[in-house]
Amino acid sequence: MAVAESEPLVEMSHIRVAFGGVHAVDDVSINLHAGEVIGLVGGNGAGKSTLMKALSGAHPPNSGEIRVEGRRVTIANPRDAKLYNIECIYQTLALADNIDAPGNVFLGRELTTMWGSMDDGAMEDATRKVMGRLNPNFKRFAQAVKSLSGGQRQAVAIARAVHFNARILIMDEPTAALGPAETSQVRDLIRQLKTEGIGIFLISHDIHDVFDLSDRISVMYHGRIVDTIKKTETTADDVLGMIILGKKPEQVTQKELAELQLPGQSPAPNLAS
Amino acid sequence: MADIASAAPRQAPAAPRFSIRGALSAAEIDFRLFGMLLALVAILVGFNVVNEGTFLRPENMTTLAVQGAGVAVLATGMVLVIVARNIDLSVGSLVGFIAMSYALLMTNWLPNILGMGDDFPFRWLIALALGVGLGAVFGAVQGFIIAYVGVPSFVVTLGGLLSIRGAVWVLSQGAAVSGLDPTFQLLGGSAQGSIGGTLTWAVAIVGSLAIIALIVYNRRQRRRFGFPVRPMWAEVTIAAVGCLAVIGLAAFANGNYWPVGAATRYAQEHGITEPPGGLKIAVGLPWPVVILIAVTVVMTFLATRRRFGRYVYAYGGNPEAAELAGINTRWTVVKIYILMGVLCAISAAIAAARLNGSTLDVGQSYELYVIAAAVVGGTSFAGGIGTIPGAVLGAFVMQALAYGLAYTGYNSPIQNIVAGIVLVLAVGFDAYNRRRGGGS
Numbered sequence A: 001m002a003v004a005e006s007e008p009l010v011e012m013s014h015i016r017v018a019f020g021g022v023h024a025v026d027d028v029s030i031n032l033h034a035g036e037v038i039g040l041v042g043g044n045g046a047g048k049s050t051l052m053k054a055l056s057g058a059h060p061p062n063s064g065e066i067r068v069e070g071r072r073v074t075i076a077n078p079r080d081a082k083l084y085n086i087e088c089i090y091q092t093l094a095l096a097d098n099i100d101a102p103g104n105v106f107l108g109r110e111l112t113t114m115w116g117s118m119d120d121g122a123m124e125d126a127t128r129k130v131m132g133r134l135n136p137n138f139k140r141f142a143q144a145v146k147s148l149s150g151g152q153r154q155a156v157a158i159a160r161a162v163h164f165n166a167r168i169l170i171m172d173e174p175t176a177a178l179g180p181a182e183t184s185q186v187r188d189l190i191r192q193l194k195t196e197g198i199g200i201f202l203i204s205h206d207i208h209d210v211f212d213l214s215d216r217i218s219v220m221y222h223g224r225i226v227d228t229i230k231k232t233e234t235t236a237d238d239v240l241g242m243i244i245l246g247k248k249p250e251q252v253t254q255k256e257l258a259e260l261q262l263p264g265q266s267p268a269p270n271l272a273s
Numbered sequence B: 001m002a003d004i005a006s007a008a009p010r011q012a013p014a015a016p017r018f019s020i021r022g023a024l025s026a027a028e029i030d031f032r033l034f035g036m037l038l039a040l041v042a043i044l045v046g047f048n049v050v051n052e053g054t055f056l057r058p059e060n061m062t063t064l065a066v067q068g069a070g071v072a073v074l075a076t077g078m079v080l081v082i083v084a085r086n087i088d089l090s091v092g093s094l095v096g097f098i099a100m101s102y103a104l105l106m107t108n109w110l111p112n113i114l115g116m117g118d119d120f121p122f123r124w125l126i127a128l129a130l131g132v133g134l135g136a137v138f139g140a141v142q143g144f145i146i147a148y149v150g151v152p153s154f155v156v157t158l159g160g161l162l163s164i165r166g167a168v169w170v171l172s173q174g175a176a177v178s179g180l181d182p183t184f185q186l187l188g189g190s191a192q193g194s195i196g197g198t199l200t201w202a203v204a205i206v207g208s209l210a211i212i213a214l215i216v217y218n219r220r221q222r223r224r225f226g227f228p229v230r231p232m233w234a235e236v237t238i239a240a241v242g243c244l245a246v247i248g249l250a251a252f253a254n255g256n257y258w259p260v261g262a263a264t265r266y267a268q269e270h271g272i273t274e275p276p277g278g279l280k281i282a283v284g285l286p287w288p289v290v291i292l293i294a295v296t297v298v299m300t301f302l303a304t305r306r307r308f309g310r311y312v313y314a315y316g317g318n319p320e321a322a323e324l325a326g327i328n329t330r331w332t333v334v335k336i337y338i339l340m341g342v343l344c345a346i347s348a349a350i351a352a353a354r355l356n357g358s359t360l361d362v363g364q365s366y367e368l369y370v371i372a373a374a375v376v377g378g379t380s381f382a383g384g385i386g387t388i389p390g391a392v393l394g395a396f397v398m399q400a401l402a403y404g405l406a407y408t409g410y411n412s413p414i415q416n417i418v419a420g421i422v423l424v425l426a427v428g429f430d431a432y433n434r435r436r437g438g439g440s
Ligand SMILES: Nc1ncnc2c1ncn2[C@@H]1O[C@H](COP(=O)(O)OP(=O)(O)O)[C@@H](O)[C@H]1O
Pocket: A019, A022, A024, A042, A043, A044, A045, A046, A047, A048, A049, A050, A051
């Protein structure tokens, strides 16, 4: 990982996000390099999505600093984020269900003709090209995305991020709704994007995915980062321990370890959703 | 996953056998719109049968169209309001306010305050422009309160309904006002307020050419990118049916002649000797209908071809997604209400012109008819769904029922009972269809 020496693509420092009294993200610092995948893991409600929304402009942080390629930036809304080529695939996909795939891919950034009208032909053409990479069998370009399958909808959401040449890509549980074949397509895509020099934050509940794809892994617990660690320097068991207990392996007491391994009493977080 | 599994086999076997739905979907025609058109025709034919063939005459249909135009114009805007998960209850009051403003502008303010007497050129146009500006301002204020202050549209426009109607009274001190500019009066669509036989043919020819040009353009566009295109038979059929419908309607409109008295006067004024049986001057399309056609075309263009329309539908379909896509959703909502205000000014012009002035209750209850038209036309309160041609058809379905019942001798309470039932039936039928058709 020679990339670690270069200047980070993104640097988030001391980020705080509060909802009323709840500190969803509490003094978190994290960075990401070009061509790097950071696996962001943690139990439900740990603050992963909220941290990423601070970067994508969906929910600006209450305090903290964001730097893109060393430059201090203010990201107050999704438009700002897109200016810095930050694209986000939200957990909820954020698709307009009543609009077709090209309309969703280009939502907010429609191609227009010289008269300022939407150029549907050009948008469908570009969508066909990018979908060809993601889901070669996809043919339903004229249907509202509401009528598409979960995997197809996911592909549309990913196509939107990929088409606009993201430099920084946030993927919030991109494979949660997918079957095995589609999941492996997304994995291939992530590897390909990585070789293109794109920095990726990958939120996932699938520990195998995370180990398979990430360079570094950040574990979140109750709004804080427990540790950010190179994949090669940790094990799945250690990461799971941090997810559940919110402590680095060396800080875990024998008692906690024993409780963790007691059958039936496992405080394992719900990893399903 | 579930819906693709159930949808795919349903579509596949439909293709080889001939079915109306299959043919329509191959031709990419909106099934719902087609059904509405059939319903409208059925209503008209039904009343014709009940009235022993006296109903379906050009003069009746022209009257029906003129009466429905004001509501239909507003319905094109209400579609966008409802698609964007809002409502506008103030349209009737705003129509009343602007109609009264037109009347006062032309009888009092323009001549007495601005010194523009009866012979001042384009006075009617100045009044119209001021009315449109007024509508836009009212729309912008309501839209701003809804989008930026965050007061629900139901509340804001309910307030508008009450206070703007009150303002009509304040404007005129409770009096009716009459005596508009003669040119302005033409907008009301009397025999003189129609474009005549020749222009009606011209409109029909332009319309037919536009239909063909649009089809050719779309086909070229799809060819350019190598996309699948509609089968040729479908293209030709659509073009032929479209052109025939346009030309047929023009011929029908031109079958309506000036009333005998007006024709005789015209003959005398122009030194024409009347042929036996009287001079026959084709009325053609009344101005309100021409205005409605123009409004429908422009609004459809805005809704389907411009970013603005795309944002309205995206916001209605999923407000959060629209926001996350970087769309300025608040400004989009304000623009919708500005547009609605402008449409109120257009509708008010038709209403004032027909009355040759204004009374305190012009536009009363319009909001109800307009919302009903949009909803019967397929607009859903869930947001994101509705078309402008659908709303116009919806307005005419309701108008045809009211007019037909009146023609058959039923009074307005009966008309209201029927209108209410049809409204609920139409939406119920839609809900049933959507559930059955899947993809809810
Ligand atoms: N829009 C919101 N309003 C209030 N609380 C929220 C909101 N979004 C997230 N939270 C809270 O913030 C915390 C972190 O949530 P989230 O970032 O979604 O966690 P994760 O993605 O790790 O599962 C949770 O306690 C959640 O309830």
